[in-house]
Amino acid sequence: MSACNLLVIEFHYIVIYIKIYLIRWDVIVSLTDEDWQALSLTLYLASIVTLLLFVIATPIAWWLARTKLRWKSVIAAVVALPIVLPPSVLGFYLLLAMGPNGVIGYLTQRLHWGTLPFTFEGLVIVSAFYSLPFMVQPLQAAFESIGDKPLEAAATLRASSFDAFFTVIVPLALPGFVSAGILTFAHTVGEFGVVLMVGGNIPGETRVVSVQIFDYVEALEYQQAHKLAGFMLLFSFLLLLVLNSVRLKKQF
Amino acid sequence: MAENKIIVARFRLARCEFMLDVDLTLPGRGVTALFGHSGSGKTTLLRCLAGLEKDPSGFLSVNGDCWQDAQHCLPTHKRPLGYVFQEANLFPHLTVLGNLRYGIQRIPSAKVTDLTSVIDLLGIGHLLNRKPERLSGGERQRVGIARALALNPKLLLMDEPLSALDVQRKNEILPYLERLHDELEIPVIYVTHSPDEVARLADYLVVLEQGTVLAEGGLFNVLTRLDLPISLGEDVGVVLSATIGAIDDAWQLARLDFAGGSLWTRHHGFGVGRTLRVRVLARDVSLAVEHPSLSSIQNILFGVVDAIGDDHHEGLALVRVCVGESVFIARLTKRAASELNIQLGQSLWLQVKSVALLE
Numbered sequence: 001m002s003a004c005n006l007l008v009i010e011f012h013y014i015v016i017y018i019k020i021y022l023i024r025w026d027v028i029v030s031l032t033d034e035d036w037q038a039l040s041l042t043l044y045l046a047s048i049v050t051l052l053l054f055v056i057a058t059p060i061a062w063w064l065a066r067t068k069l070r071w072k073s074v075i076a077a078v079v080a081l082p083i084v085l086p087p088s089v090l091g092f093y094l095l096l097a098m099g100p101n102g103v104i105g106y107l108t109q110r111l112h113w114g115t116l117p118f119t120f121e122g123l124v125i126v127s128a129f130y131s132l133p134f135m136v137q138p139l140q141a142a143f144e145s146i147g148d149k150p151l152e153a154a155a156t157l158r159a160s161s162f163d164a165f166f167t168v169i170v171p172l173a174l175p176g177f178v179s180a181g182i183l184t185f186a187h188t189v190g191e192f193g194v195v196l197m198v199g200g201n202i203p204g205e206t207r208v209v210s211v212q213i214f215d216y217v218e219a220l221e222y223q224q225a226h227k228l229a230g231f232m233l234l235f236s237f238l239l240l241l242v243l244n245s246v247r248l249k250k251q252f
Numbered sequence: 253m254a255e256n257k258i259i260v261a262r263f264r265l266a267r268c269e270f271m272l273d274v275d276l277t278l279p280g281r282g283v284t285a286l287f288g289h290s291g292s293g294k295t296t297l298l299r300c301l302a303g304l305e306k307d308p309s310g311f312l313s314v315n316g317d318c319w320q321d322a323q324h325c326l327p328t329h330k331r332p333l334g335y336v337f338q339e340a341n342l343f344p345h346l347t348v349l350g351n352l353r354y355g356i357q358r359i360p361s362a363k364v365t366d367l368t369s370v371i372d373l374l375g376i377g378h379l380l381n382r383k384p385e386r387l388s389g390g391e392r393q394r395v396g397i398a399r400a401l402a403l404n405p406k407l408l409l410m411d412e413p414l415s416a417l418d419v420q421r422k423n424e425i426l427p428y429l430e431r432l433h434d435e436l437e438i439p440v441i442y443v444t445h446s447p448d449e450v451a452r453l454a455d456y457l458v459v460l461e462q463g464t465v466l467a468e469g470g471l472f473n474v475l476t477r478l479d480l481p482i483s484l485g486e487d488v489g490v491v492l493s494a495t496i497g498a499i500d501d502a503w504q505l506a507r508l509d510f511a512g513g514s515l516w517t518r519h520h521g522f523g524v525g526r527t528l529r530v531r532v533l534a535r536d537v538s539l540a541v542e543h544p545s546l547s548s549i550q551n552i553l554f555g556v557v558d559a560i561g562d563d564h565h566e567g568l569a570l571v572r573v574c575v576g577e578s579v580f581i582a583r584l585t586k587r588a589a590s591e592l593n594i595q596l597g598q599s600l601w602l603q604v605k606s607v608a609l610l611e
Contacts, residue, residue: 149341150343156334156400158355
C-alpha cells in the first residue's frame with residue numbers, strides 16, 4: 001500500500017511545488033519596484049491601523065457591550081456609519097475636517113504638524129475611521145457573549161475590573177480579537193475611495209495597492225493590473241482561510 | 253469581643269418583581285440559610301452582601317468590620333469573602349489549579365489558607381490539571397467551593413450550590429458541605445429553596461418572601477413555628493439534635509436520645525455517643541388520646557399540646573406538641589382534630605412513623 005500512497009503524496013508535493021514555482025515566476029518576480037512600494041505601503045498602513053484600532057476600539061466595544069444607557073444606540077450607529085456610507089462621502093467630510101479650515105486641521109496646525117490631507121498620517125486617520133466598525137463589532141459581540149458571570153467570579157476572587165479585563169476577558173475573547181484584527185487589516189488593505197479622496201496618489205506616501213491597480217487599468221496596462229490583482233486575490237483568500245479556521249477552532 | 257461576632261445587614265433595593273427590604277442581625281459563626289421561593293429576594297440579598305448588587309443606602313458589618321455604610325462601600329474585590337456560584341462559574345480558560353490559584357495570587361501570602369488541605373477537604377486532588385469543561389457538574393461545584401475557601405475568607409457566601417445538580421450529584425456533594433459545616437470557623441450564608449438542605453446544614457434560618465423577612469431565628473425554633481407552613485408545604489417538620497444512646501444488634505435498631513425522650517430507628521452504622529440531626533416531618537406524626545397499645549408504630553411519646561394552626565390546605569391542621577424540652581409538629585385533618593377534641597394544654601400520645609437521620 002505504501003508505494004502507491006507515497007506516489008500520491010509525491011504527486012501532491014510536485015503539484016504544490018509547481019504552483020509555488022508558477023506564482024513566483026509569474027507574479028512575484030515580475031512585480032515592479034513601484035508595485036512592491038505600493039504593497040509594502042499598504043501592508044504597513046494596514047498594520048498600523050490595526051494596532052491603533054486595537055487600542056481605540058477595545059474600550060469603545062467594551063463600553064457598548066456593558067453600558068445600559070439608552071443613548072448607547074446613537075454611539076453604536078455612529079461607529080457603524082462607515083459600513084453603509086459611500087467611502088467618497090466619508091472621505092469628503094474627513095478631507096474638509098483635516099483641511100486648513102477644519103476642526104482636525106485647526107488642531108494639527110496649532111500643534112505645528114501642518115495639515116494632514118495627502119500625507120501618510122492623514123491616511124492612517126481616515127483608515128482608522130473607515131475600519132472602526134470592523135474592529136468594534138466583532139469585539140462587542142465577543143464581550144457580550146462572555147456576559148457578567150466571569151467578571152463577577154473574578155471580583156469575588158479579589159481581581160479589580162482592570163485586572164479582570166486582562167486576565168479573564170481578554171483570554172476568553174481571544175477568538176474575537178483575532179477575528180476583529182484580521183477583518184480590520186483586510187478591510188484597510190481593500191479600501192480605495194477614502195484613500196483617493198484624502199490621500200491622493202503619491203508614490204511611497206499614499207499610493208496603496210488598490211490605487212496602483214486603478215492606475216494600471218486607467219493606463220490600459222492590464223498585464224500589470226492582473227499580476228497585482230491576482231496577488232491581492234490570493235492574499236485575501238488566505239486571510240479569510242485563517243479567519244475561518246480560527247472560528248472553527250472556537251466552535252469545537 | 254463576643255458581641256462583635258455578628259453580621260449586621262440592612263438593604264433596601266427595588267427590583268421589578270419585589271422590593272428587597274431587610275434588616276438582619278445574623279450569627280457570626282455557623283451556617284445561616286436564606287430560604288425562600290424563587291423571586292423571594294434571597295439571591296439578591298446574597299449579592300448585596302458580596303457587593304455585586306449595589307445599594308448606596310445599605311449597611312453591612314461582618315464580625316466587627318464595616319464593609320459598607322453611608323460613607324463608604326468596599327467594592328467586591330476588596331471584601332474578604334468567598335463566593336460559591338450556582339453553577340460554579342469557573343474560568344473556562346484556566347485549569348482547575350489555575351482557577352484555585354487565581355484568587356490566591358491576588359492576596360497577601362500570609363492570608364492564604366493551606367491549598368493542599370482545601371484540595372483534600374473537597375477531594376479534588378486528581379482533577380487539578382483538567383479544564384472545567386472536562387469536569388462533571390458535581391466536580392465543578394467542588395472546585396468552585398475549594399476556590400472560594402482557598403482565599404481563607406472571613407465570610408463564605410453560597411448561592412444554591414446544589415440546585416443545578418441531579419440527586420446523585422447532590423448526594424455526592426452534601427457530605428463535603430456537612431464537613432464544611434463541622435470544620436469551618438467562619439460564618440457561612442447559604443441560599444437555598446430546598447427544605448432538605450436547610451434541615452441538614454443550617455444553624456440559623458432566615459425565611460424570605462417578596463423581599464422581606466418572614467421569619468428568622470435558630471433553625472430548631474423557626475421550624476416549630478406554625479405560621480410558616482406556606483413556605484415549607486409538604487415538608488413541614490422539626491429538626492432535633494439527638495445522640496445515639498443504644499444499639500439493638502438483634503433487631504438492627506438504634507436508639508436516639510433527645511431532650512425529653514427517645515426514638516428507635518434503623519441502625520445506620522453510627523456508633524453510640526454520636527450526635528446527629530434528626531428530622532421528623534409533620535406528616536409522619538399522628539396523635540392519639542389514649543395510649544395506642546397494639547400498633548405497628550412503636551415510637552410512642554407523651555406530650556402536651558402547645559399550639560394549633562392551619563396548614564396549607566383548608567382541610568388540614570398542624571398541632572405542635574411539647575415532649576419534654578423538645579417540640580414536634582403533627583399534621584392531621586381538621587375532622588380528626590375535632591373528633592379527638594384537641595385543646596391547648598391537653599396531654600396526648602404521639603406516634604412517630606419515621607425519622608430521617610441527617611448527619
